[in-house]
Amino acid sequence: xxxxxxSPRHEVTEMGQEVTLRCKPISGHDYLFWYRQTMMRGLELxxxxxxxxxxxxxxxxxxxxxxxxxxASFSTLKIQPSEPRDSAVYFCASLDSTNEKLFFGSGxxxxxx
Amino acid sequence: xxNVEQSPQSLHVQEGDSTNFTCSFPSSNFYALHWYRWExxxxxxxxxxxxxxxxEKKKGRISATLNxxxxxxxxxxxxxxxxxxxxxxxxxxxxxxxxxxxxxxSVKP
Numbered sequence: 001x002x003x004x005x006x007s008p009r010h011e012v013t014e015m016g017q018e019v020t021l022r023c024k025p026i027s028g029h030d031y032l033f034w035y036r037q038t039m040m041r042g043l044e045l046x047x048x049x050x051x052x053x054x055x056x057x058x059x060x061x062x063x064x065x066x067x068x069x070x071x072a073s074f075s076t077l078k079i080q081p082s083e084p085r086d087s088a089v090y091f092c093a094s095l096d097s098t099n100e101k102l103f104f105g106s107g108x109x110x111x112x113x
Numbered sequence: 114x115x116n117v118e119q120s121p122q123s124l125h126v127q128e129g130d131s132t133n134f135t136c137s138f139p140s141s142n143f144y145a146l147h148w149y150r151w152e153x154x155x156x157x158x159x160x161x162x163x164x165x166x167x168x169e170k171k172k173g174r175i176s177a178t179l180n181x182x183x184x185x186x187x188x189x190x191x192x193x194x195x196x197x198x199x200x201x202x203x204x205x206x207x208x209x210x211x212x213x214x215x216x217x218x219s220v221k222p
Contacts, residue, residue, distance in 0.1 A: 033210055043157075043202065043212040056209050091156065095210070100145050100164065102210065104156035 006105035018080040021108045025094030034077050037089040082112045117205045119213035133189045134216040136203030140184035147204040193220040
């Protein structure tokens with residue numbers, strides 16, 4: 001397996017634009033987590049899914065953020081409209097609850113100008 | 114809401130020193146405790162996962178223990194090497210997986 005795949009690796013956009021981050025989890029993993037890494041808060045949990053169902057989105061900072069998981073092999077995190085304070089590295093991670101193994105994607109470095 | 118706390122925030126040691134970090138977490142609704150090693154510009158790398166009270170895990174010079182009753186885990190590094198320099202993260206899972214802020218370790222030759 002190629003591991004957790006995130007795209008794009010880097011995204012530079014202007015304030016007000018829509019941004020979509022993508023994640024392909026490891027096949028067979030039943031949990032998917034979206035995190036945002038900032039200097040102030042470290043790895044901050046935004047939302048997580050279990051078997052494609054959103055379980056807890058209490059970490060999503062505002063209504064501008066939304067996430068979907070239409071099937072077991074794909075998830076998106078969307079920011080609309082984007083703001084400069086959204087600039088951060090966004091990580092996706094998938095977990096196999098049968099052995100509690102968690103793997104991270106390479107992250108998306110988002111810069112909102 | 115899970116609050117995972119790590120201490121110290123940073124640590125500077127000399128090569129050959131042994132060191133340890135602490136991770137504290139709410140003991141209610143606990144399922145698993147994860148430890149990760151995170152180097153700059155890379156993704157976190159899994160070190161250990163522990164689920165049972167009293168669990169002890171070891172990988173080379175690194176080991177970890179778990180106390181679920183009192184809500185803490187220790188990570189130990191024996192004979193630190195410069196290549197051990199990284200941020201060490203713990204995360205507690207009780208459904209959601211919450212990370213601590215990490216301990217940044219710097220090992221000087």
